[in-house]
Amino acid sequence: MAERPYIVGNWKMNGTRAMLAQARAIDRAAQNMMKVEVALAPPFTLIHATHREVEQIGVGAQDCHCSTDGAHTGDVSATMVADAGAKFVILGHSERRQNHGEDDALVRAKAEAALAASLRVIMCCGETEDVRDAGNAIEFVASQLRASLPEKHERAGEMLTVAYEPVWAIGTGRTPTVDDIGVMHRAIRELLVERYGDADGASIRILYGGSVKADNARELLSADEVGGALVGGASLTADSFMGIVIAAAEVHEQ
Numbered sequence: 388m389a390e391r392p393y394i395v396g397n398w399k400m401n402g403t404r405a406m407l408a409q410a411r412a413i414d415r416a417a418q419n420m421m422k423v424e425v426a427l428a429p430p431f432t433l434i435h436a437t438h439r440e441v442e443q444i445g446v447g448a449q450d451c452h453c454s455t456d457g458a459h460t461g462d463v464s465a466t467m468v469a470d471a472g473a474k475f476v477i478l479g480h481s482e483r484r485q486n487h488g489e490d491d492a493l494v495r496a497k498a499e500a501a502l503a504a505s506l507r508v509i510m511c512c513g514e515t516e517d518v519r520d521a522g523n524a525i526e527f528v529a530s531q532l533r534a535s536l537p538e539k540h541e542r543a544g545e546m547l548t549v550a551y552e553p554v555w556a557i558g559t560g561r562t563p564t565v566d567d568i569g570v571m572h573r574a575i576r577e578l579l580v581e582r583y584g585d586a587d588g589a590s591i592r593i594l595y596g597g598s599v600k601a602d603n604a605r606e607l608l609s610a611d612e613v614g615g616a617l618v619g620g621a622s623l624t625a626d627s628f629m630g631i632v633i634a635a636a637e638v639h640e641q
């Protein structure tokens with residue numbers, strides 16, 4: 388892994404204020420792990436409190452609306468999450484696509500709104516098991532990314548991250564092989580270079596997500612073109628999350 392690994396915890400719909408103790412513990416531990424960029428995406432309700440409690444780690448949101456404000460009951464805009472202390476937003480997660488019917492066009496509109504609010508974007512993509520079994524995983528992910536990512540951005544390399552998360556690997560304990568991850572990540576890299584040019588396309592980090600744990604992180608993070616991980620379940624306690632961060636530091640040093 389050439390660049391500084393990026394390990395992001397996605398707390399999903401987990402956590403009340405009692406969870407801030409885990410954020411503090413992760414932040415303290417991350418201060419001794421400067422070789423790894425560590426971040427957490429708590430639920431909306433904890434963004435501001437997490438931002439106030441931590442010094443070292445990044446804090447982000449798990450979604451935002453595509454409009455800046457207006458009559459959208461229950462929604463939260465990019466400007467609002469930025470105001471609460473978020474520096475990035477996860478968009479296009481398969482749980483949003485499946486549970487809220489978000490299509491690629493909406494995800495792209497959200498990404499444009501987030502970038503306009505100076506938020507970095509972690510753009511998720513990934514195929515279902517049926518798509519993989521039919522041998523169409525690469526075509527599917529490429530088409531999802533082409534339609535979901537903004538057409539251009541002057542600081543694409545710095546502002547965008549892609550997270551490849553096969554839907555069938557999320558929360559299941561199943562993972563692709565290192566070879567399969569490498570094949571997919573190389574295809575994503577090609578697409579990013581094609582869209583954003585050599586320099587930006589090469590510097591956008593591509594994370595792997597889906598059942599990453601401390602005991603498989605070393606292997607998964609050593610796959611070709613993997614720049615870090617988007618972690619769900621194992622990010623909910625400082626011990627399990629920091630096990631992944633430590634593995635990332637070790638892979639980086641190899």
Ligand SMILES: O=C[C@H](O)COP(=O)(O)O
Nearest residue numbers: 397557558597598619620
């Ligand atoms: O955003 C995180 C992913 O959905 C992975 O979740 P997981 O680590 O619980 O499989």
